[in-house]
Amino acid sequence: MNRSEIWKSYRFPILLVLGILIGSVFGLVAGEKAAIVKPLGDIFLNLMFTIVVPMVLVSISSAVGSMVNMKRLGSILVNLIIVFIGTGAVAAVLVLFAVNLFPPAANTTIAMGAAEVGESAAVGDMIVGALTVSDFPDLLSRKNMLPLIIFSVMFGFCVSACGGDESPVGKMLANLNNIIMKMVNLIMKFAPIGLGAYFANLVGEFGPSLIGDYGRSMILYYPLCLIYVVVFFPLYSYMAGGKEGIRRMLKFVPTPALTAFATQSSMATLPVNLDACDKMGVPKDIREIVLPMGATMHMDGSVLSSIVKIAFLFGVFNQPFAGVGTYAMSIVVAILSAFVLSGAPGGGLVGEMLIVGLFGFPPEAFPLIATLGFLFDPAATCLNASGDAIASMMVARMVEGKQWIHNRLKGNNEKLVENTDITV
Template sequence: MNKKEVWKSYRFPLILLAGIVTGAIIGAVMGKKATVLAPLGDIFINLMFTIVVPMVFVSITSAVGSMLNMKRLGKILGSLVLIFITTGLIASVLVLVTVNIFPPAANTTISMGTAEMGEATSIGSMIVKSVTVNDFTGLLSRKNMLPIIVFAIMTGLAVAATGGEESPVGKLLNNLNKVIMKMVSMIMKLAPIGLGAYFANLVGEFGPQLIGDYGRVVLVYYPLCLIYAVVFFPLYAYLAGGKLGVKRMLKNIINPAITAFGTQSSVATLPVNMEACKKIGVSEDISNIVLPMGATMHMDGSVLSSITKIAFLFGIFQIPYTGVGTYAMSIVVAILSAFVLSGAPGGGLVGEMLIVSLFGFPAEAFPLIATIGFLVDPPATCLNASGDTIASMMVTRVVEGKNWLTKKAS
């Protein structure tokens, strides 16, 4: 590729990256004063979040509603769950090995003494709250992404049973989908400025802690994310579409990765992910289902960060982090906290509270991992969101067969 072709292919991600790097430099130079730029970043984030709920509902409902082949829908959902669980377990094994070789709490000056594990909280109510709401108005909030997805699937099935995409409601949904995606493209024009300002504020506020007591956590976690992305993402893409799959993934994964790194939200990255999947060649009915569900359920980066936080707390409170039961509980808690983390950028404080309560740590543990959450959230979300694009490719491989990508290319 010559310079013009490279610029044409990577112009927007390069501009995005330049915005984030510039913001990081401004944040490092200005320090706490960089918070003055926060409103610019907040405006962009708020615009993205404003469009997310209608986009998720309309895209899933129209995809399911126009799918007269229910067998295909079942295959999409079945393979989606299998792939999400498999990649999550792979991430869990990787981070468990890593934190045992490089304990994240080693050499820290933080000392909380010893602690006894408290009583574990029942997870039954957490599951109910994760998939349902007790009032229709709850479906209008991005904080309830799983209930929105469940309701959208049910609505889509009802549309499919009453005429599908040729029905008046089906046509309305398809037109709404086009309008919403056009609005997304308009909002994304603000991304370089918005992400730059958002990151300037983040680095300005939390930058000094990167070299303080939490430095080892960062030194363990950031390379771990890099290893996962460099080793497993190409492997997943190869399994999904061979060498062509890897090539297309590498070409189109940059936009979602950078957007997720800057916004620290898989939900806010959804519009960019949909654009990436379209360029790769993933069928719209698949990406419209996999991506919104992935933004809530497919959290490899958050699984990595949650288990790192758990291992950190075990070290701080001088509790041996060993045993199959402890590891199994860590995986379950990591997945549950990842579900909770999906709605909001920069921290997911409810997710950290979930870790503390389910493991029975004392209240003093919460601010410790809340701080870690802010430091590790950018790469965690980057893996979460860009992994959704690759998961869509893998689901397409299962649903449409081995040569799906070559057929699209031809």
């Protein structure tokens, strides 16, 4: 491609990178004074968070409600679960190998060995709380995304049973969905400035003082994320759509990946992900089911970080991190802790409390991995959100067959060229 084509294809990711870099430099130079630009970042995040709940409710209800063929819905959901569990298992095996080869708590100066590890807590109440709420108004909160998704699927199923997209409610949902996506495009015009300001404040407030005893864990985790991106993302994309799948991934995934890295929130990245998957050719019903569910359920980056945190705590408390039982429990806890993340920046605090509780670590363990969580969060969220986009391609491949991407692009080349990037 020549320069003009490169700029046209990657203009928005380039502007995001420039915004983040300028914000980071400003944060390093200004230090704590960089907080002066924090309101700009907060405004952008608040706008994104405000649109997330109605977008999830309307997009899932519309996608499910417009389905005449419930067999297709069942196929999407079954293959979605297969993809989520499969990629999560790959991430878990990779990180288990890494923490045994390079223990994250080796040579730490943190002295916690005297504290006793208690009994593991029951998880029944946590599961109920993660999947349901006790009152309808509680659904209208981004802190309860899984219950909202479950409600939206049920509501969409009932819309489909009562006339589908030809019913008055079905037509209203379709129109609302178009309106909401127009709002997303308006909000995203502010993204380079908002993300730059948000990052400036983070770097200015915490800066280089975050390394210390956690340096070894960061040296393990960030290259591990890079390995996962370089090796497995192209592999998953090739499985989904061959060489064209890889090309689409390289072209359209950088924007949601950068947005997720800067905001540290899969939910804030969801509107951007939906737009990216539209351009990648993922069918509407698939992307509008896979992506919202993936934002709270498909978290390969969080699986990687959770097992590193668990191994770190075992080392700090002088417990042997070994054995099939320990590894199996770590995988289960990592996936479960990823399940209950709220989608907000730093939302991993809930998952970290779950890790401490389920393994029976004392309360002193929580601030240790909470700090690790903050250090890992940008890369973890970047993997989570970009992995959702790739997962949607894999589900499309499993639902529509090997030639899905070529069949989709064949009749829509003009539309895809016109929508190559978000207008800013």
